[in-house]
Amino acid sequence: MTGAGPDLPLATEPAAAEPLRRGVEFRDVWFRYSPEHPWALRGVSFTVPFGATVGLVGRNGAGKSTVVKLLCRFYDPTRGAILWDGVDLRDLDPAELRRRIGAVFQDYMEYDLTAAENIALGDVDHRGAPTTDAGRIEAAARRAGAHEAVAALPQGYGTMLTRMFFGPDEGGDAEAGVVLSGGQWQRLALARAVLRDGHDLLILDEPSSGLDAEAEHEIHSSLRAHRAGRTSLLISHRLGSIREADLLVVLEEGQVAERGSHDDLLLLGGIYQRLFDLQAQGYQGAEN
C-alpha cells in the first residue's frame, strides 16, 4: 500500500511489525473523525484470527470503512486499542505495518500511470520504487482475473490510465489515457494486492457498485483461491459474496450488533437476516 496517512504520533522506538501469528484484535475501539464529529465507532471489539476470513457487514455509514482506515493506521482510535498479535498498532512503525497488509480500497487507484505501473505499486522496495518485473506483474494480474481486461486495452499493460472523461466527439485518445470502468479498476486494484505476495493480512473494501454479477463472481473465485490460508478482512455490500467468511461481524451505528457465521445470523433473525432477505428478493426481482 502506498499513500501515507495523516500525521500520526510515532512511537519513539517502534517495535518491529512481526509476521502475524495469532491475529488482529479490535479492543473496545471508539473513534470520531474530530471532536466536532459524532462517534463513528462506539466500543467495537472483534478479532480477525490468523488464517481466518472475517466479513464486515452493515448499512451505509455503519462504520465499516472506518474500521479499515484504523487498521491500516490512517488514524488512531480515540479510545481503546487495535492489537497486532497483542502489540498496540501505535507501538509499530506504520510503514512496516502497511507492508504487511495488502489492501484493495474503494476507489483507490493512481491515475496518469500505466496499467502495469498501477499494479506494480503493490510491490515497492524500501525506497518506495515499484517493481518493474513484467513477468510478476502479469502473473499477479492473471491470478486476480485482471489479465484479459488489461490485455484488451489499446496498449495492453503499457496503456496510460486517466480519470479524465472525454466528450462524445473526442473519443478516448490512447495517448492521453484510457478511462476504465469501475469493474476494471477493481480488477487492477486486486492484482496490486495479489502482487504483494508476502502480506500477512488481506483487506478488501469493495465498492457498492461497478461490478456486474459475473465479474463479481469471477473476482471472488480468484480471491478465494488467493486467500486460502491467509488472514482476510472483507467488506462487501453484496452479502452473497461474503457469506462463506468464517465469521461475519455486523456493524450498526458504529457498534457490533451481531456476529457469527452466515447460518448463525440467519437463525438469529436480526439485521443480517433482514439485509440478506432484502438482497435475495432484489436478485430475484432482477432475474424476473
Ligand SMILES: Nc1ncnc2c1ncn2[C@@H]1O[C@H](COP(=O)(O)OP(=O)(O)OP(=O)(O)O)[C@@H](O)[C@H]1O
Ligand atoms: N473523513 C470523514 N470525516 C468525517 N466523518 C466521516 C469521514 N468518513 C466517514 N465519516 C462518517 O463516519 C461514519 C462511518 O462511515 P464509514 O465510511 O466508516 O461507513 P461505512 O459502513 O463504510 O459506509 P458505506 O457502506 O457507505 O461505505 C459515517 O457517519 C460517516 O459519515
